[in-house]
Amino acid sequence: MDFIGANILSVSQFERADIERVFNVADAMTPYAQRDKVTRVLEGAILGNMFMEPSTRTRLSFGAAFNLLGGTVRETVGITASAMAKGESLYDTARVLSGYSDVVCMRHPKEGSVAEFAAASRVPVVNGGDGANEHPTQALLDLYTIRKELAGNSRTLDDFRIAMIGDLKHGRTVHSLCKLLCLFDKVQITLVSPPELAMPEAIVEKLRAVGHEVTVTDQLETSIAHVDIVYSTRIQEERFSSQDEANRYRGRFRLNRAIFTQYAQPNTVIMHPLPRDSRAEANELDTDLNEHPSLAIFRQTDNGLLVRMALFAMLLGVESQVEKYSREVNWFSRRNRI
Amino acid sequence: MDFIGANILSVSQFERADIERVFNVADAMTPYAQRDKVTRVLEGAILGNMFMEPSTRTRLSFGAAFNLLGGTVRETVGITASAMAKGESLYDTARVLSGYSDVVCMRHPKEGSVAEFAAASRVPVVNGGDGANEHPTQALLDLYTIRKELAGNSRTLDDFRIAMIGDLKHGRTVHSLCKLLCLFDKVQITLVSPPELAMPEAIVEKLRAVGHEVTVTDQLETSIAHVDIVYSTRIQEERFSSQDEANRYRGRFRLNRAIFTQYAQPNTVIMHPLPRDSRAEANELDTDLNEHPSLAIFRQTDNGLLVRMALFAMLLGVESQVEKYSREVNWFSRRNRI
Amino acid sequence: MDFIGANILSVSQFERADIERVFNVADAMTPYAQRDKVTRVLEGAILGNMFMEPSTRTRLSFGAAFNLLGGTVRETVGITASAMAKGESLYDTARVLSGYSDVVCMRHPKEGSVAEFAAASRVPVVNGGDGANEHPTQALLDLYTIRKELAGNSRTLDDFRIAMIGDLKHGRTVHSLCKLLCLFDKVQITLVSPPELAMPEAIVEKLRAVGHEVTVTDQLETSIAHVDIVYSTRIQEERFSSQDEANRYRGRFRLNRAIFTQYAQPNTVIMHPLPRDSRAEANELDTDLNEHPSLAIFRQTDNGLLVRMALFAMLLGVESQVEKYSREVNWFSRRNRI
Known part of the structure; x- marks a missing residue:
């Protein structure tokens, strides 16, 4: 253009x-x-x-x-x-x-x-x-951040693995990011969400149509084990039919230092579109990761x-x-x- | 000064x-x-x-x-x-x-x-x-626009014809513009409004005192037939005693492409202090004139x-x-x- | 630092x-x-x-x-x-x-x-x-103003007299100013307030501990008689237990031209952190002093x-x-x- x-x-x-x-x-x-x-x-x-x-x-x-x-x-x-x-x-x-x-x-x-x-x-x-x-500039800065973080690990946008976590149904940022990823080759994408909040099927199909490998799951721990990028998003609890139902997913989609250290590779990069919910009852991306070098969320906003x-x-x-x-x-x- | x-x-x-x-x-x-x-x-x-x-x-x-x-x-x-x-x-x-x-x-x-x-x-x-x-800078930019638009038609502020249309009683901009026009010669002014919303008499007298020719009327079509400038303003419907009464004037003070083409000279210039009410029930200056070269309302704001x-x-x-x-x-x- | x-x-x-x-x-x-x-x-x-x-x-x-x-x-x-x-x-x-x-x-x-x-x-x-x-920059600009105004009268921050007037209990600005004054020598401080609104004892003790002479009083007129600086503050009437009680102090803490002329030295400087309450019922610093050369309140904001x-x-x-x-x-x- x-x-x-x-x-x-x-x-x-x-x-x-x-x-x-x-x-x-x-x-x-x-x-x-x-x-x-x-x-x-x-x-x-x-x-x-x-x-x-x-x-x-x-x-x-x-x-x-x-x-x-x-x-x-x-x-x-x-x-x-x-x-x-x-x-x-x-x-x-x-x-x-x-x-x-x-x-x-x-x-x-x-x-x-x-x-x-x-x-x-x-x-x-x-x-x-x-x-x-x-919100196209958010998608661009996300992709730019991925490219930059991957370069530090000697990988590129044409060959990397990403896990997207959280409310993938309503999240504007993950939808746009997936669209952009269709312009690149060989991306392995793991979509982690409760089934009720899954990525829209049309987007999944588009990713597969360009040859990307897409895995759909609701398991956080195994999903972050072999990826280059973890892209966490806010669980939009207000969208659930009841608080009881929302509570069912809470613990499983909370990424913290213990889980990260146990399951992820040390050089895996953590992203989030912000704002993140830091209240104790939500806390999808725990503040105990604030000083972790893998945490790229403020490099995102700088980018x-x-x-x-x-x-x-x-x-x-x-x-x-x-x-x-x-x-x-x-x-x-x-x-x-x- | x-x-x-x-x-x-x-x-x-x-x-x-x-x-x-x-x-x-x-x-x-x-x-x-x-x-x-x-x-x-x-x-x-x-x-x-x-x-x-x-x-x-x-x-x-x-x-x-x-x-x-x-x-x-x-x-x-x-x-x-x-x-x-x-x-x-x-x-x-x-x-x-x-x-x-x-x-x-x-x-x-x-x-x-x-x-x-x-x-x-x-x-x-x-x-x-x-x-x-x-709101003196609005009056200055209106007058500046008139001067500039007239120059395109080889006329000047000392010899031109203007029709002011709408709520001339409450309109701050038309009052100020009239005061400024008193500084120039040979302006022919047609004041088009319902009698209840007429220009204050003191201003009309002042215009006549400096030698300007002032016509007061409630006929839109004939008024725009031989003028250089049509200055449209918003009918402030909320000031009428009833909506029924307000409705009586609606159609007659609506300037649109059909009326403009039928009655006005092709090089007549259309002005409006903005904002204009573009809702269907008001629409005093129809959006079907938006691309008409006579429409000077955005040249006004640029000026x-x-x-x-x-x-x-x-x-x-x-x-x-x-x-x-x-x-x-x-x-x-x-x-x-x- | x-x-x-x-x-x-x-x-x-x-x-x-x-x-x-x-x-x-x-x-x-x-x-x-x-x-x-x-x-x-x-x-x-x-x-x-x-x-x-x-x-x-x-x-x-x-x-x-x-x-x-x-x-x-x-x-x-x-x-x-x-x-x-x-x-x-x-x-x-x-x-x-x-x-x-x-x-x-x-x-x-x-x-x-x-x-x-x-x-x-x-x-x-x-x-x-x-x-x-x-609000540290307010305290700094106050002290800077005092220094500058004193210089005009050939005095310095190490040897001057100041009366602080009004609600000394709640006033953030006078607390901070007192803390800064502790860094200088030989300041004579008169604290003028109703007993209920007195400067906190800890601050008074700190001023005395560094050797400053502190007088506590509720008499406005005598307090401004021999000072270089009068620092007036707003009486926060809403803090009193009743309006009747508040009214008891009103007249006495109102500095105006008559009182200033009768009691203060001509070159005494009047300060106030602003905003001041100019309504007739409050008016702690009367507008009849607006053009008085001693009034430094706008020099304060400029500083x-x-x-x-x-x-x-x-x-x-x-x-x-x-x-x-x-x-x-x-x-x-x-x-x-x-």
Whole structure:
């Protein structure tokens, strides 16, 4: 695809080559995210960061990524009640607000709303999550993290093993990740969930259709024994018919240091889309793993900056000029953090 | 008037020469708003964007205009509940907050509050709307749009015809626009409204006193037949004594493509202060005109950026240095959009 | 202490030399706060301005201070309801959000929360107020203001007289200020409050232990007669057992122009942490003093910018480079305001 001026609405729009380009640009963003250098390549550019429903971490990540390229951010949080109450259409909102921005990131509670906004916008639009539908930059940062963590273990996206654990029925992130995995070869995927929360059959079929080996199970311990990546997700207890039923799965899908040490390989990598539920009664990914080197969940969010920087640079066509407008800095830096 | 360090509180403060200066500076801002160039003339300057009631579009427009000059924005949305609850006066608020800014833009639900704030502020204050009172930058951008659209038809602000349609009694924008029109010559004004929602008599008299030709009517179709500008506004149905009464006017004040094509000149320009009510039962300016070249409503909001950039540059005395601190950019730009 | 990469959590962490260093850097920030010059020393750096409870003035002050050094600000206001509702821990929040920032300023309603956040953060954290506990930058700006105002009267922090008035029991600011005063010599402190709202005994003892002369009284007029600084605070009427009881103290702790002129020295300086209650029934610091040269309350908030700029520069290790990345500006400036 041609990134310049494009919208980023769905993982379905990417071919393998597109993703590789994004990841290569993301790699090149590292010194800027680490504060070895700053760039002003997007000095004067404005991101319209439109969050029609709150999402602090995603909003801040998009905003910070744009800032790291030298751009500025104008922001709105929550439905713009006054205009909506007066009957303003999403079309009008898009036509007006896109006039104040060079690129828009939008989160909207209603499925399809971001695409509708993008159709009327005069600048590129990045989907920051539209209801249960898509959150493509989360999927990209997950895949980018897998690629990077695998490289440390001398493996690649074309030959690795992953276990996805938890509520695979409702989890937007695992659905999108599976779609992206279809662009690569020889992935062995173990889907671990209670049967009631299984991955939708259509996605499983798609994975198998491209030749991936898919195992469906409800056993956590055996599933993590021979994988490179464990991708844990939150059990959405509120979806069960009763708390009693929910309680049946609790213990089995809780990954903690004891289980990890006993069953997993030492260099297996643990991921989670966050937020994780750290309350004692849930705790699907135990805090006793917080200092474990395998825990990649904060490397994931750090990588989100790199991926979003890459996308912004490519949508505005400046990825080759980032270096030209840079300077080194010697202030207290974030080096060694990503 | 001397713009340096001044407050922008009311359209009444402008003489004709002031407006012409603002518009000339606004013209010069075009390459920056179009992204042919960026400037850092206001690098390091801070706009205090104080919205004591929400107004997403106006807030973002002021903020983006300041960013386009290289400045940064600090912002607050909603009444600052904690301090107000503790009994803080607007005087104290102004003394403190103006210390954090180089210029303040304020919207406040209460008439006169922005002027009260400005009296205590130590930096210039721009009125972003104070209740039913004033919203001077909206009036300026409307007039600037008229001037620009007329130029395309080889007419000027000193010789043109305008029809204002809708709720002319309560519409803050049409009141302010009429006041500004009194500074120019030979304007033919047709005021189209139900009698109950007529333009206040004092404003009509003022228009006639300066020699303008004013026609008052409740006929939409004939009114748009020979004008250069149609300025549509929202019928504020909630002000009618009953829904039945409101319904009587609905059809007649709905401008759509069929009516426009049948009655108006092809080069007549359609304006609206926005938001417009796009719900089927209201729809005073039909969405079937969305792609019509006569529809200038989004050019209006784009022009708002130019006018606000001009004001900020003039209040801080940098309008002649914008070019000096500029550089060209070749990233995906907004060219051809304004 | 070593400021580079440090957290600013409590006034207790400072030694006298630390404070003197901060104040010297704050002095050097004056031309930037006054807009004689702008600096881009922190261009590309990001402040995460995390206000888990609203505080407009403090939030804007931190943000503006960072902007004045050339940095950008990403911000959140209010508890991040969605993530908290899903059970996210403060540890996770800190790990994630600190990845988007170079320094974090946090206000949190719960005592100790900012320290908890700082323990998990990967960047320096500044406490912007954690419940009834600490608000160290307020204490620093108060002390910095005293030092500056005393200099005008040829006195120093090692030999001056101060009266603190009002609710000394609950006032977080006076507690912190007293702790800082213990680092200096020969301060004469008069504590003026109703007995029910007296300064905690532990603080009084600490002041006496370092050799300061402490007088406890409930007489306003005589207390302000021979002091250099009057530090007024809000009487928190809601804490009294009855309104009748509260009313007994009202008149006596109201400082106005008549009382000030009759009892105080002309060059006595009046301070207040703000907000002050300007409603007629409270009005502990009368608005008839607004234009009095002794009233330093807005110089206090202006000084807050300088102190916060100093801290940010020191935490990131750039205080010696501010000048190098500066340029002069000749736009409408804030000169003569601080």
